[in-house]
Amino acid sequence: MEIQELSNNLKRFCREAGADLVGLAPVERWVAEGAVPEDFLPQAIWTPARTVIVMGMGMPLPIVESTPSVLHMELYKTVNIKLDALAYDTTRYLNRLGHAATFFSRDGYNSLKAFRKWPGAPFGHVMAAKYAGLGNIGLNHCLLTPEFGPRVRFVSVFTDVALPPDSLMVKDLCIKCEACAKCCPKNALRVRDDRLIGDYDKPACLEMAEELTKGRIYPCGICTKVCPIGQDRKLYKQPGIVKKYLREKEALTVDTNDPAYGSWQHLRRYGVKEPR
């Protein structure tokens, strides 16, 4: 099979298996940019790697908006399971065609306890998705995509085949509206004047994750909820929604039953130790 035909068939397979987004990143991009420590390069993790196939699955906005809630936690778990299955299926698809491949499951940091001790994962899907041309990094340190903004999760498959790469996305998608920084409950995101990507207080964000995990309503994801970028916003048609996000914390401090937030608060009241 010719390489372009393999690439087309592979992408079709990934989409039919459930991927919303698929991009191909040559491993040289990690070296060229030099933004990732050497041990974390795909070719360091698995020497034969030539291409990383990055797949993304969208997180439906109405569920993300209810965060923190059991519904959001269940969605997070479902998408994670589906991403791992996608990566496994894609690896086996390539194997059946006679190509070596392996994959790195989503996340990879195991538990928050482990994360606090060793803050990170052995491989980063955000950079992989950027190098696969699926989007670029916003103020909130998430990969913003034209389709879903940051409401998308990724998984990566490594193969020894040098597949034709997808173009990098040059134009920044983040409009530096600061909604993510303003709405972060831990002030973990700080705007910088000298660059687009903000400062990120990882321990503060981790503290939030730990609090939510104790209550079994993780993850937080407010910085993905409030981002105005993404065609998914057109689908859900919510004029004035960012203003509503920006008012949410204060409005609920005054009145937890504020009718403007009634449906989200309803979803947040169930399945938790201490109903809000």
Ligand code: SF4
């Ligand atoms: S996940 Fe939550 S706590 Fe962490 S940066 Fe985003 S909004 Fe802040």
Ligand code: SF4
């Ligand atoms: S919320 Fe605004 S500032 Fe934050 S990542 Fe999205 S576009 Fe950028």
